[in-house]
Amino acid sequence: SAANTAAGDPSAPAASAPVVPAKASKNYNLQFIQGVTGDEFYITMQCGIEAEAAKLGVTVKTQGPQKFDPTLQKPILDSAVAAKPDAILIAPTDVTAMQTPLQAAAAAGIKVILVDTTTEDPSYAASAIASDNVGGGKAAFDAIKELNPGGGKVMVMSTDPGVSTVDLRIKGFEDAAKADSKFQYLPVQYSHNDPATAANLISSALQRDPDIIGVFAANLFAAEGTATGVRQAGKASTVKIVGFDAGPNQIKALQEGTVQALIAQQPGNIGQFGVDEAVAALDGGQGTPKIQTGFTTITKENLNGEGGQAAYKSS
Ligand code: T6T
Numbered sequence: 581s582a583a584n585t586a587a588g589d590p591s592a593p594a595a596s597a598p599v600v601p602a603k604a605s606k607n608y609n610l611q612f613i614q615g616v617t618g619d620e621f622y623i624t625m626q627c628g629i630e631a632e633a634a635k636l637g638v639t640v641k642t643q644g645p646q647k648f649d650p651t652l653q654k655p656i657l658d659s660a661v662a663a664k665p666d667a668i669l670i671a672p673t674d675v676t677a678m679q680t681p682l683q684a685a686a687a688a689g690i691k692v693i694l695v696d697t698t699t700e701d702p703s704y705a706a707s708a709i710a711s712d713n714v715g716g717g718k719a720a721f722d723a724i725k726e727l728n729p730g731g732g733k734v735m736v737m738s739t740d741p742g743v744s745t746v747d748l749r750i751k752g753f754e755d756a757a758k759a760d761s762k763f764q765y766l767p768v769q770y771s772h773n774d775p776a777t778a779a780n781l782i783s784s785a786l787q788r789d790p791d792i793i794g795v796f797a798a799n800l801f802a803a804e805g806t807a808t809g810v811r812q813a814g815k816a817s818t819v820k821i822v823g824f825d826a827g828p829n830q831i832k833a834l835q836e837g838t839v840q841a842l843i844a845q846q847p848g849n850i851g852q853f854g855v856d857e858a859v860a861a862l863d864g865g866q867g868t869p870k871i872q873t874g875f876t877t878i879t880k881e882n883l884n885g886e887g888g889q890a891a892y893k894s895s
Pocket of ligand 1: 615619621622696697743745746798799800801824825845
């Protein structure tokens with residue numbers, strides 16, 4: 581069954597949904613900078629952004645780096661700042677490396693809205709919108725526990741340290757695992773957002789610890805590679821995999837049984853609220869500095885109901 585928390589109810593309004601005007605007072609120029617291009621999570625977010633921009637009568641352009649990497653994202657931000665848009669919506673790729681460039685963007689008079697990830701000190705931002713990532717990490721542990729109540733060794737497959745979202749997911753998972761004496765928490769592995777690296781790391785981990793019973797893969801690419809590696813190691817029957825995010829490939833993996841549960845975020849809502857906050861800031865309205873969006877635990881059992889509703893559309 582779905583281990584939904586209140587925060588995981590997709591029909592519930594966000595904790596602090598913004599108050600939105602029907603129209604912007606003028607056709608503002610918005611720039612959306614993704615964490616990485618070609619990622620279904622950011623593509624769904626872009627759909628939410630574009631729909632809301634059309635509704636409010638503002639213009640938005642989207643671009644992003646080829647890899648989830650601050651050395652590639654910073655030049656994109658710098659050139660966006662040079663073009664002087666009214667607002668920038670951005671998912672910063674590193675808490676430290678993107679701090680100064682984003683502060684500079686705000687100092688240049690551009691409204692900065694953080695969507696998904698954040699930086700060390702986001703006080704320059706008009707608003708920061710993100711999932712309940714700690715809660716999502718805990719939900720991932722709960723899902724593994726439900727699949728394997730007897731306990732055992734568990735591990736997290738992450739992307740890179742310094743990515744705020746996945747670091748919080750790790751924390752939520754780690755705290756829950758360590759609080760349960762039946763479970764043993766193995767060191768987290770960092771796959772650099774690359775499925776092939778995740779597949780190699782999980783197969784080495786399974787050689788060291790063949791009795792691993794559960795892996796929490798902290799984003800789309802970690803989940804894809806972990807499922808491949810577990811299958812290649814011939815461990816699919818004993819290792820339960822819980823992924824984060826619910827793109828078309830993850831839903832297929834769930835249906836095929838190579839992944840047992842998914843924690844689905846609400847990227848479309850994050851994007852929609854991002855545009856609302858940008859327009860509120862530009863029109864001098866009452867903004868919301870911090871917005872937390874929910875998540876849904878998707879399993880094969882609820883896929884045809886609320887789980888399927890929460891899956892990202894490949895629009
Ligand atoms: O999990 C999302 C996002 O929340 C995270 O910050 C980076 O990875 C994803 O984009 C999924 O690939």
